[in-house]
Amino acid sequence: MLESRSLSVEFGGVAALSDVTFTVSGRSVLGLIGPNGAGKSTFIGAASGLVRPISGNVSWRGIKLTGRRPDQMARLGVARTFQHARLFPGLTALENVMIGSHLSGRSGVFSAMLRSPRWRKDDAYLESLAVEAMESVHALHLAQRLAEDLTAGQQRLVAVARALAGGPSLLLLDEPAAGLTDAERELLAEDLTRFFATRDMTVLLVEHNLNFLMSLVSRIVVFDRGSVLAEGTPTEIRSNPAVIDAYLGA
Ligand code: ADP
Ligand code: MG
16 A cells, blocks of 8 residues: 655745645556646655655555665665656666666666676576566667667656566656657557556556546546645546646636
8 A cells, every 4th residue: 555644845945745645555556647836746756765755754565665765665666767767878778677677686776787796697687677678668679779869758668668677566657658659658558557457566657648547547646736636536537626627627
Protein backbone atom coordinates (compact mmCIF):
# COMPACT_ATOMS: atom_id res chain seq x y z
CA MET A 1 0.00 0.00 0.00
CA LEU A 2 1.21 3.48 -0.95
CA GLU A 3 0.08 6.02 1.57
CA SER A 4 0.40 9.80 1.59
CA ARG A 5 -0.30 11.20 5.02
CA SER A 6 -0.84 14.95 5.46
CA LEU A 7 2.02 15.67 3.07
CA SER A 8 3.00 19.32 2.79
CA VAL A 9 5.84 20.74 0.70
CA GLU A 10 6.99 24.32 0.36
CA PHE A 11 9.44 25.96 -2.02
CA GLY A 12 10.85 29.20 -0.67
CA GLY A 13 7.93 29.58 1.69
CA VAL A 14 5.33 28.99 -1.05
CA ALA A 15 3.14 25.91 -0.64
CA ALA A 16 3.43 23.37 -3.47
CA LEU A 17 1.53 20.61 -1.61
CA SER A 18 -0.80 21.17 1.34
CA ASP A 19 -1.95 18.36 3.55
CA VAL A 20 -2.14 15.72 0.81
CA THR A 21 -3.68 12.48 2.07
CA PHE A 22 -4.63 9.43 -0.01
CA THR A 23 -3.86 5.72 -0.26
CA VAL A 24 -3.33 3.31 -3.14
CA SER A 25 -3.94 -0.31 -2.34
CA GLY A 26 -1.76 -3.20 -3.46
CA ARG A 27 -1.24 -4.12 -7.04
CA SER A 28 -2.91 -1.28 -8.89
CA VAL A 29 -2.32 1.59 -11.27
CA LEU A 30 -3.27 5.00 -9.93
CA GLY A 31 -3.55 8.05 -12.16
CA LEU A 32 -2.53 11.43 -10.80
CA ILE A 33 -3.89 14.39 -12.75
CA GLY A 34 -4.38 18.12 -12.30
CA PRO A 35 -3.61 21.46 -13.94
CA ASN A 36 -0.03 22.64 -14.50
CA GLY A 37 1.56 23.60 -11.21
CA ALA A 38 -0.90 21.48 -9.18
CA GLY A 39 2.00 19.65 -7.49
CA LYS A 40 2.07 16.31 -9.35
CA SER A 41 5.82 16.29 -10.01
CA THR A 42 6.43 17.58 -6.50
CA PHE A 43 4.49 14.60 -5.15
CA ILE A 44 6.64 12.17 -7.15
CA GLY A 45 9.68 14.05 -5.90
CA ALA A 46 8.58 13.62 -2.29
CA ALA A 47 7.65 9.96 -2.80
CA SER A 48 11.06 9.27 -4.35
CA GLY A 49 12.98 11.07 -1.60
CA LEU A 50 14.28 14.00 -3.65
CA VAL A 51 11.90 16.62 -2.27
CA ARG A 52 11.76 17.08 1.48
CA PRO A 53 8.34 17.76 2.95
CA ILE A 54 7.84 20.32 5.72
CA SER A 55 5.36 17.92 7.32
CA GLY A 56 3.65 14.61 6.68
CA ASN A 57 5.10 11.68 4.77
CA VAL A 58 4.67 9.12 2.04
CA SER A 59 5.05 5.45 2.91
CA TRP A 60 5.19 2.26 0.91
CA ARG A 61 4.27 -1.07 2.50
CA GLY A 62 4.55 0.66 5.85
CA ILE A 63 8.06 2.01 5.21
CA LYS A 64 8.58 5.75 5.07
CA LEU A 65 9.86 6.88 1.66
CA THR A 66 10.14 10.63 2.24
CA GLY A 67 13.69 11.75 3.00
CA ARG A 68 15.38 8.54 1.82
CA ARG A 69 18.52 8.43 -0.34
CA PRO A 70 18.40 7.16 -3.96
CA ASP A 71 20.30 3.98 -3.07
CA GLN A 72 17.80 3.21 -0.31
CA MET A 73 14.96 3.80 -2.77
CA ALA A 74 16.56 1.36 -5.18
CA ARG A 75 16.82 -1.28 -2.48
CA LEU A 76 13.16 -0.74 -1.57
CA GLY A 77 12.24 -1.36 -5.22
CA VAL A 78 11.10 2.18 -5.98
CA ALA A 79 11.77 3.52 -9.49
CA ARG A 80 10.70 6.76 -11.12
CA THR A 81 10.91 8.70 -14.34
CA PHE A 82 11.30 12.46 -14.58
CA GLN A 83 9.18 14.90 -16.50
CA HIS A 84 12.35 15.54 -18.54
CA ALA A 85 14.05 12.32 -19.56
CA ARG A 86 17.44 12.98 -17.84
CA LEU A 87 19.53 10.42 -19.71
CA PHE A 88 23.32 10.44 -19.79
CA PRO A 89 23.74 12.08 -23.22
CA GLY A 90 27.09 10.49 -24.12
CA LEU A 91 26.03 6.93 -23.26
CA THR A 92 24.04 4.65 -25.56
CA ALA A 93 20.37 3.99 -24.90
CA LEU A 94 21.25 0.48 -23.72
CA GLU A 95 23.89 1.77 -21.29
CA ASN A 96 21.36 4.22 -19.91
CA VAL A 97 18.85 1.43 -19.34
CA MET A 98 21.53 -0.76 -17.75
CA ILE A 99 21.94 1.92 -15.12
CA GLY A 100 18.30 1.14 -14.24
CA SER A 101 18.92 -2.61 -14.16
CA HIS A 102 21.20 -2.19 -11.15
CA LEU A 103 18.00 -2.15 -9.09
CA SER A 104 17.79 -5.91 -9.32
CA GLY A 105 21.46 -6.43 -10.14
CA ARG A 106 24.04 -6.94 -7.47
CA SER A 107 26.26 -3.91 -8.08
CA GLY A 108 25.30 -0.37 -7.27
CA VAL A 109 24.70 2.41 -9.71
CA PHE A 110 28.02 4.11 -8.95
CA SER A 111 30.14 1.08 -9.68
CA ALA A 112 28.02 0.63 -12.81
CA MET A 113 28.92 4.12 -13.93
CA LEU A 114 32.59 3.69 -13.07
CA ARG A 115 32.72 0.28 -14.77
CA SER A 116 34.39 -1.32 -11.81
CA PRO A 117 35.46 -4.98 -11.95
CA ARG A 118 32.34 -5.85 -10.04
CA TRP A 119 30.26 -4.16 -12.69
CA ARG A 120 31.92 -6.15 -15.46
CA LYS A 121 31.10 -9.39 -13.70
CA ASP A 122 27.42 -8.46 -13.57
CA ASP A 123 27.53 -6.91 -17.01
CA ALA A 124 25.86 -9.75 -18.90
CA TYR A 125 23.09 -10.08 -16.34
CA LEU A 126 22.36 -6.35 -16.27
CA GLU A 127 22.43 -6.24 -20.04
CA SER A 128 19.87 -9.02 -20.29
CA LEU A 129 17.54 -7.15 -17.93
CA ALA A 130 18.04 -3.94 -19.91
CA VAL A 131 17.39 -5.65 -23.25
CA GLU A 132 14.20 -7.20 -21.87
CA ALA A 133 12.97 -3.82 -20.57
CA MET A 134 13.72 -2.10 -23.89
CA GLU A 135 11.94 -4.88 -25.76
CA SER A 136 8.87 -4.52 -23.55
CA VAL A 137 8.38 -0.89 -24.70
CA HIS A 138 9.41 -1.50 -28.33
CA ALA A 139 12.63 0.49 -27.90
CA LEU A 140 15.23 -2.21 -28.53
CA HIS A 141 16.02 -0.84 -31.99
CA LEU A 142 17.43 2.25 -30.23
CA ALA A 143 19.84 0.24 -28.06
CA GLN A 144 23.11 1.26 -29.69
CA ARG A 145 22.22 4.89 -30.41
CA LEU A 146 23.70 7.64 -28.26
CA ALA A 147 21.07 9.16 -25.99
CA GLU A 148 21.93 12.65 -27.26
CA ASP A 149 21.01 11.61 -30.82
CA LEU A 150 17.51 10.44 -29.90
CA THR A 151 14.32 12.49 -30.34
CA ALA A 152 12.57 13.71 -27.20
CA GLY A 153 9.97 10.94 -27.59
CA GLN A 154 12.64 8.24 -28.00
CA GLN A 155 14.49 9.53 -24.95
CA ARG A 156 11.23 9.30 -23.04
CA LEU A 157 10.80 5.64 -24.02
CA VAL A 158 14.37 4.88 -22.97
CA ALA A 159 13.75 6.56 -19.62
CA VAL A 160 10.64 4.43 -19.13
CA ALA A 161 12.63 1.30 -20.02
CA ARG A 162 15.28 2.35 -17.50
CA ALA A 163 12.63 2.57 -14.77
CA LEU A 164 11.17 -0.84 -15.72
CA ALA A 165 14.55 -2.56 -16.01
CA GLY A 166 15.10 -3.07 -12.32
CA GLY A 167 11.71 -4.75 -11.89
CA PRO A 168 10.43 -2.16 -9.41
CA SER A 169 7.64 -2.93 -6.98
CA LEU A 170 6.63 0.75 -6.91
CA LEU A 171 6.86 2.67 -10.16
CA LEU A 172 6.36 6.45 -10.36
CA LEU A 173 5.93 7.70 -13.94
CA ASP A 174 5.95 11.46 -14.60
CA GLU A 175 4.30 12.09 -17.99
CA PRO A 176 5.82 9.10 -19.79
CA ALA A 177 3.91 9.79 -23.02
CA ALA A 178 4.82 13.48 -23.37
CA GLY A 179 6.49 14.18 -26.70
CA LEU A 180 5.38 10.90 -28.27
CA THR A 181 3.45 10.78 -31.54
CA ASP A 182 -0.13 9.46 -31.43
CA ALA A 183 1.01 6.08 -32.75
CA GLU A 184 3.91 5.87 -30.27
CA ARG A 185 1.58 6.80 -27.43
CA GLU A 186 -0.94 4.08 -28.33
CA LEU A 187 1.82 1.51 -28.57
CA LEU A 188 3.22 2.58 -25.19
CA ALA A 189 -0.24 2.27 -23.60
CA GLU A 190 -0.48 -1.31 -24.90
CA ASP A 191 3.06 -2.11 -23.80
CA LEU A 192 2.56 -0.73 -20.29
CA THR A 193 -0.81 -2.50 -19.94
CA ARG A 194 0.88 -5.80 -20.77
CA PHE A 195 3.84 -5.04 -18.48
CA PHE A 196 1.68 -4.07 -15.48
CA ALA A 197 -0.61 -7.08 -15.93
CA THR A 198 2.25 -9.53 -15.59
CA ARG A 199 4.06 -7.92 -12.66
CA ASP A 200 3.29 -7.59 -8.98
CA MET A 201 3.67 -3.85 -8.78
CA THR A 202 1.99 -0.60 -7.80
CA VAL A 203 2.13 2.23 -10.31
CA LEU A 204 1.53 5.95 -9.92
CA LEU A 205 1.04 7.52 -13.32
CA VAL A 206 1.07 11.27 -13.95
CA GLU A 207 -0.12 12.04 -17.46
CA HIS A 208 -1.70 14.95 -19.30
CA ASN A 209 -3.16 12.86 -22.09
CA LEU A 210 -6.38 11.66 -20.50
CA ASN A 211 -7.17 9.01 -23.11
CA PHE A 212 -3.76 7.46 -22.47
CA LEU A 213 -4.22 7.71 -18.72
CA MET A 214 -7.81 6.42 -18.57
CA SER A 215 -6.86 3.30 -20.54
CA LEU A 216 -4.26 2.35 -17.92
CA VAL A 217 -5.53 3.28 -14.48
CA SER A 218 -8.14 1.82 -12.14
CA ARG A 219 -8.34 4.90 -9.90
CA ILE A 220 -7.51 8.58 -10.22
CA VAL A 221 -6.48 11.25 -7.74
CA VAL A 222 -6.95 14.85 -8.86
CA PHE A 223 -4.69 17.60 -7.51
CA ASP A 224 -5.53 21.26 -7.71
CA ARG A 225 -3.19 23.94 -6.35
CA GLY A 226 -1.40 21.50 -4.10
CA SER A 227 -4.43 19.79 -2.60
CA VAL A 228 -6.48 16.70 -3.35
CA LEU A 229 -9.56 17.88 -5.22
CA ALA A 230 -11.13 14.49 -5.94
CA GLU A 231 -10.48 10.77 -5.94
CA GLY A 232 -12.34 7.96 -7.71
CA THR A 233 -12.67 5.67 -10.69
CA PRO A 234 -12.11 7.12 -14.17
CA THR A 235 -15.89 7.19 -14.68
CA GLU A 236 -16.47 9.04 -11.40
CA ILE A 237 -13.70 11.52 -12.16
CA ARG A 238 -14.98 12.28 -15.67
CA SER A 239 -18.38 13.22 -14.28
CA ASN A 240 -17.21 15.05 -11.13
CA PRO A 241 -18.37 18.70 -11.41
CA ALA A 242 -15.45 20.07 -9.35
CA VAL A 243 -12.96 18.26 -11.60
CA ILE A 244 -14.68 19.48 -14.74
CA ASP A 245 -14.50 23.04 -13.38
CA ALA A 246 -10.89 22.95 -12.27
CA TYR A 247 -9.30 20.74 -14.85
CA LEU A 248 -11.25 19.09 -17.60
CA GLY A 249 -12.66 22.51 -18.51
CA ALA A 250 -15.57 23.16 -20.76
P1 ADP B 1 2.88 19.86 -11.75
O1 ADP B 1 3.85 18.73 -11.92
O2 ADP B 1 1.54 19.43 -11.26
O3 ADP B 1 2.76 20.69 -13.00
P2 ADP B 1 4.87 20.89 -9.91
O4 ADP B 1 4.91 19.86 -8.84
O5 ADP B 1 5.95 20.86 -10.93
O6 ADP B 1 3.44 20.84 -10.62
O7 ADP B 1 4.86 22.31 -9.25
C1 ADP B 1 4.02 22.69 -8.16
C2 ADP B 1 4.36 24.09 -7.72
O8 ADP B 1 5.64 24.11 -7.11
C3 ADP B 1 4.43 25.09 -8.87
O9 ADP B 1 3.96 26.32 -8.41
C4 ADP B 1 5.91 25.18 -9.16
O10 ADP B 1 6.26 26.41 -9.71
C5 ADP B 1 6.52 24.97 -7.79
N1 ADP B 1 7.84 24.30 -7.84
C6 ADP B 1 8.06 23.04 -8.27
N2 ADP B 1 9.35 22.69 -8.14
C7 ADP B 1 9.98 23.78 -7.62
C8 ADP B 1 11.32 24.08 -7.25
N3 ADP B 1 12.29 23.17 -7.38
N4 ADP B 1 11.59 25.29 -6.75
C9 ADP B 1 10.60 26.22 -6.59
N5 ADP B 1 9.32 26.00 -6.92
C10 ADP B 1 9.00 24.82 -7.43
MG1 MG C 1 4.90 18.07 -13.53
